[in-house]
Amino acid sequence: MMEESNEGVLSFRQLRGDFFGEHIYPEKLWHYTSAKGLNGIIRENGKLALFFTQSGCLNDFSEGDDVLQCYRETCSRLWTTKRIDDAFYRVIKDVGVPEFRRIKYRIPDPDSGNIPLVLFDEVKCDVYICCFSMKEDSLDMWRYYSKSDGGYALGLSRDMFFKEATADLNGVISHMTSCKVIYNTEEKIALLSEKIVRVYSAFLNDKEVNDPMDMAKRILQSHLECFQYQFKHECFSSEQEYRFLIYLPHTIPDQVHQELPKASFQMRNGVVVPYIECEIKNGNDNLLNVMISPYVSEKYAESTTKAFLKSRGFAKCSVTKSTLPVRF
Numbered sequence: 305m306m307e308e309s310n311e312g313v314l315s316f317r318q319l320r321g322d323f324f325g326e327h328i329y330p331e332k333l334w335h336y337t338s339a340k341g342l343n344g345i346i347r348e349n350g351k352l353a354l355f356f357t358q359s360g361c362l363n364d365f366s367e368g369d370d371v372l373q374c375y376r377e378t379c380s381r382l383w384t385t386k387r388i389d390d391a392f393y394r395v396i397k398d399v400g401v402p403e404f405r406r407i408k409y410r411i412p413d414p415d416s417g418n419i420p421l422v423l424f425d426e427v428k429c430d431v432y433i434c435c436f437s438m439k440e441d442s443l444d445m446w447r448y449y450s451k452s453d454g455g456y457a458l459g460l461s462r463d464m465f466f467k468e469a470t471a472d473l474n475g476v477i478s479h480m481t482s483c484k485v486i487y488n489t490e491e492k493i494a495l496l497s498e499k500i501v502r503v504y505s506a507f508l509n510d511k512e513v514n515d516p517m518d519m520a521k522r523i524l525q526s527h528l529e530c531f532q533y534q535f536k537h538e539c540f541s542s543e544q545e546y547r548f549l550i551y552l553p554h555t556i557p558d559q560v561h562q563e564l565p566k567a568s569f570q571m572r573n574g575v576v577v578p579y580i581e582c583e584i585k586n587g588n589d590n591l592l593n594v595m596i597s598p599y600v601s602e603k604y605a606e607s608t609t610k611a612f613l614k615s616r617g618f619a620k621c622s623v624t625k626s627t628l629p630v631r632f
Contacts, residue, residue: 333436333461334445336445336448336456336457338453341449342594346591351585352587353584356580361572368533372528374496375496376397379393392520399528401529401532405551407424407551409424423560428555431533431549434549436548437546444543450597450598454596455597456595458593480549480550483549484545485543489538499527506519552565596609596623
């Protein structure tokens, strides 16, 4: 017979709040891009266009997999230090990220037509990601985006997507999330350890659940789903990334008649890359600053950038030059 966990007596019902942790919203986000990228983002009439790239086509080829490596290591440590017993370890050690994701849809009420109803569905999804940095004037980020034709960093309001873009992008379909990326391995293991130990306590003590093994695995799967695109390899830590994610379902319920946003395609380094374009109509209120790369040496760069922004409806956006003392 298994002994009761010394981490506190919990039930599975009490674990519901574990999925709603403290969320960090930085005041300002930086989107680093090339000169060509700047021209594509800054649109006419004060509009912005930001691009969400399919997760498998980002610069980190382990994107989405780091969480599983950390999870296996965490399970092993907890078992080795006897914080979980043999039986529980065998139950959870091979848990993976769920193939289906729970997507929320808002649909018109059939009687009134304007009071939204909420419908949930579990479906396969493609994940699209738009990446930002919380670090202003980052040398490593300039190196990424200043390889050939200079580079720019757009200082953007953290509220840009939440104010209007989600509604414009998804219509009545809501499936956009955001998160601060975690890089430090020990921090990731500490987060996973806390979740696993709490599930272990419920596994031992909750007598109201018919199949505690299945319930434990399902809850841990949900945690891995939450962390899947929040965890990245430590080698990318200088990016200090904050990201927005769109979950694009493969199918939608019959009750949802609106079309999903469609993926477009571009060529990048000789490879076809899927992406979703998100237009922000009120971009003039959300674009706070444009910073010019330290690799751009032309003295007229600030004045021509200001003229470019003004011509497209961003007259109040400030333009600054990187202060990093970099020559080449």
